Amino acid sequence: xxxxxxxxxxxxxxxxxxxxxxxxxxxxxxxxxxxxxxxxxxxxxxxxxxxxxxxxxxxxxxxxxxxxxxxxxxxxxxxxxxxxxxxxxxxxxxxxxxxxxxxxxxxxxxxxxxxxxxxxxxxxxxxxxxxxxxxxxxxxxxxxxxxxxxxxxxxxxxxxxxxxxxxxxxxxxxxxxxxxxxxxxxxxxxxxxxxxxxxxxxxxxxxxxxxxxxxxxxxxxxxxxxxxxxxxxxxxxxxxxxxxxxxxxxxxxxxxxxxxxxxxxxxxxxxxxxxxxxxxxxxxxxxxxxxxxxxxxxxxxxxxxxxxxxxxxxxxxxxxxxxxxxxxxxxxxxxxxxxxxxxxxxxxxxxxxxxx
Numbered sequence: 437x438x439x440x441x442x443x444x445x446x447x448x449x450x451x452x453x454x455x456x457x458x459x460x461x462x463x464x465x466x467x468x469x470x471x472x473x474x475x476x477x478x479x480x481x482x483x484x485x486x487x488x489x490x491x492x493x494x495x496x497x498x499x500x501x502x503x504x505x506x507x508x509x510x511x512x513x514x515x516x517x518x519x520x521x522x523x524x525x526x527x528x529x530x531x532x533x534x535x536x537x538x539x540x541x542x543x544x545x546x547x548x549x550x551x552x553x554x555x556x557x558x559x560x561x562x563x564x565x566x567x568x569x570x571x572x573x574x575x576x577x578x579x580x581x582x583x584x585x586x587x588x589x590x591x592x593x594x595x596x597x598x599x600x601x602x603x604x605x606x607x608x609x610x611x612x613x614x615x616x617x618x619x620x621x622x623x624x625x626x627x628x629x630x631x632x633x634x635x636x637x638x639x640x641x642x643x644x645x646x647x648x649x650x651x652x653x654x655x656x657x658x659x660x661x662x663x664x665x666x667x668x669x670x671x672x673x674x675x676x677x678x679x680x681x682x683x684x685x686x687x688x689x690x691x692x693x694x695x696x697x698x699x700x701x702x703x704x705x706x707x708x709x710x711x712x713x714x715x716x717x718x719x720x721x722x723x724x725x726x727x728x729x730x731x732x733x734x735x736x737x738x739x740x741x742x743x744x745x746x747x748x749x750x751x752x753x754x755x756x757x758x759x760x761x762x763x764x765x766x767x768x769x770x771x772x773x774x775x776x777x778x779x780x781x782x783x784x785x786x787x788x789x790x791x792x
Contacts, residue, residue, distance in 0.1 A: 437761045437792045438462045441781060442495050442650055442771040444472075444726055445479040452777060453483050457490040459785035463648075465495020465525055465612070465769055469532045472724055477510045484517035493523035495650075495769070496594040496612060499549045500529040500541035503566055505573055508556035512575070512583035520587035524557060525612050526550070527594030531724065534684055537717045543599050550593065550607040559585030592648065598628060605632035605640065612769070614650040614678075617746045617756070619763040622647075626764035648767035652780065653746040655753060655787045662738035662747060670780055671745045672728045672736040673773035678744045679704060679735060680720050696743040700735045707731060726774045754791045761792075 440463030441456045443449060453464050464483060468476040476494055483492050492514070497507055507526070515522040528540035541549070548565070555562040561574040578585055593608035595601045604611045611629065615621045625647065633640045652674040654667060661667070683705070685691050693701045711719040723729045728736065741747060746768070748756065757768065772780035 437757055437765070438646075438648075438767040439784070439789060439792070440465055440491075440648065440767055440769040441777075442467060442769050443479070443483075444771075444774065445474045445476045447474055447479055447482055449777075450479075450482045450486050452781075453490070454486050455778065456781050457487050459781060460789050461490065461770075461781065461785070463491045463493075463523075463767065463769065465493060465648075465650075467495050467725075468497050469535065469724070470498075470501065471532070471535045472721060472726075477514065480514045481517060484514055484521070487518070487521075489521075491521050491523055492518060493589075493592070494525045496525035496527040496592070498529035498532040499526055499546055499553075500533050500538075503564070504549055504552040504556055504562070505564060505575075508553060509575065509583060511557060511589050512559070512578075512585055515587060515589055516581065516584040519584055522587075523590045523592055523610075524553075525592045525594060526553070527612075528600075530681065530684075531721060534717055535721045537714075539688070543603060546600075547603050547607065550591065550603065554591060554607065557585070557589045557591065559583075592646075601625070601628050602632040602635075605629050606636040606638065609644070610646045610648065612648045612650070615765075616743060617649070617651050617760065619756075619759040622649075622760055622763040622765045642764070642766060646766035647764060648769050649765060650769045650771055651744070651746055652770050652772050653753065653768070653784050653788070654780065655783050656747060656749050662741050667741065667747060668733075668736050670772060670776045671741050671747060672733070673723065673725050674771055675736055675740045675744045676723070676728050676732050677725045679732075679740070680724065683708060683720060694743070696737075696739040699737055699739065704732075704735055725771055728773075750787045753788055757788070757792065 439461050442465045445466045466476050466480050511524045528546050530540045533540045552562045559578045561572050564573040590609035592610040592612045593604035594612050595604040654670050
């Protein structure tokens with residue numbers, strides 16, 4: 437099992453990434469959400485300059501906000517700064533697009549986008565359709581210090597539902613998702629991926645197609661419960677962000693909220709829908725994965741924490757992570773809240789990483 441961090445992109449947090457590298461974390465996934473965080477590529481450039489061994493990349497880049505040549509050139513520029521350490525996490529823009537009041541990129545368009553992006557990330561020519569016109573495009577000066585393609589830039593596709601997983605299996609070099617930290621859920625995910633790959637005439641090998649999931653982790657102290665103030669403080673932001681996501685899924689697709697939200701779902705909906713519909717897309721993502729706004733604090737229940745985060749004693753967590761690995765998971769990507777992020781990764785590095 438590998439352990440990575442996800443960074444809410446912010447230049448002042450480069451020291452945090454340096455510390456994560458020192459502690460043994462293997463990957464830094466820098467998030468790309470333009471209306472809440474800093475520019476992801478400016479942040480990655482600073483990280484590339486300050487780190488030496490860690491794999492660094494987008495976690496994830498938003499296809500809907502940049503044409504494929506722009507995304508390719510940005511990653512190839514970071515690859516010039518950190519040769520061979522760069523990866524491209526890419527998705528349709530669930531958060532980034534919704535916070536602007538728009539839906540994520542359609543999956544058919546995303547599929548085409550990845551088909552264009554892959555050769556461009558390899559420094560090759562691709563056919564680009566842009567503003568109704570189609571023509572060849574490639575980087576014209578790849579060997580003059582502007583970009584680097586000699587060291588490959590793998591594509592990790594962000595996917596959740598069955599159709600997106602099919603695209604990931606056909607187009608990607610890996611998967612980044614946010615599956616519940618449950619071995620049974622990971623097994624279902626791997627089965628779907630392998631079936632999709634087989635249908636596309638491809639075989640997925642764990643050594644060449646890793647699966648990573650976004651979560652957060654907390655090592656319980658002796659006698660500590662999920663209701664403790666420390667647990668709520670260190671897991672609440674990630675747990676509540678999952679509620680933000682699920683609310684939008686319910687509204688757009690009419691899906692039923694999962695059972696672990698039943699205790700507070702009606703109250704949460706009533707709170708969100710106090711905001712006029714034309715500004716609701718801004719309200720939903722307040723504090724997103726960084727902190728919990730005061731009015732959402734009551735929704736941090738033990739059931740929510742248990743369903744979305746990895747929390748347990750050291751022994752429990754080591755056993756569960758081993759089961760997750762056996763079930764087909766290759767990397768845990770931790771996204772702690774801003775104020776607690778150093779404490780979280782140091783605890784995980786001391787208590788959990790030595791076992792793996």
